[in-house]
Amino acid sequence: MSTASDSNDREEGLKFQPKFDASGLVTCVATDAGTGEVLMVAHMNAEALRKTIESGDAWYFSRSRNVLWRKGETSGHTQRVVEMRLDCDQDAVWIKVEQTGAACHTGRRSCFYRAVDNGESGAALSFVD
Template identity: 65%
Template sequence: MNQAVLAQTIDRVAFDSAGLIAAIAQQHDTGEVLMLAWMNRDALAETLETGRVCYFSRSRNKLWRKGESSGQTQRLIELRLDCDQDAVLLMVDQTGVACHTGRRSCFYNAVRDGALVSISEPDVSPDQLYPS
């Protein structure tokens, strides 16, 4: 991406007081919602420049390149901003599972018949994704 266009795009984003924006990852061809994470200015710029999705880890206080330890990467297909430009929708091509629990999607808990239930089992053991 042209550096001037990149800077103009990032300048339009309404980051919160902590310098973050919510980022929803969605599988580009199925519409499946995979996860919600956070991006700061650097993560957003890196994602747009490289096409490999990068987030900001609030718990580790550093950039987190999706799949850097698990191999479960996200390739950016398209980035969209919402109407207030305070949330990002990342249309991605997900390799493997998106959730650290080993499930395809982080949204595996559902309220059904008045109870919270798990609607999917892990596809991969978290121990396989993140060996000690």
């Protein structure tokens, strides 16, 4: 059971203690180190987080394929980590990366290539790339 002291240490201290969800994952947001553009959101398990820290390359865990993967290992579109941060309660990771090629599996620079517009008939999407 977590105590107030544990929570305070996690939120205010300098001890690295990622808080994984029930599936053993933390959410990771990757942004371009130069522009700040949000490139993608993915998940990391403990091994992906460890490999990312040790190698400097972005590693993720695919929930749909149930496998660990290094960004760019098949596409060549790699992410070199420039900086890594954890949020206040250490259950989300933000990495600033040097992106080579596309970040999105669709071949686009970012996974966030559509905007939500509020039209007369409700929400609609439009391309922003």
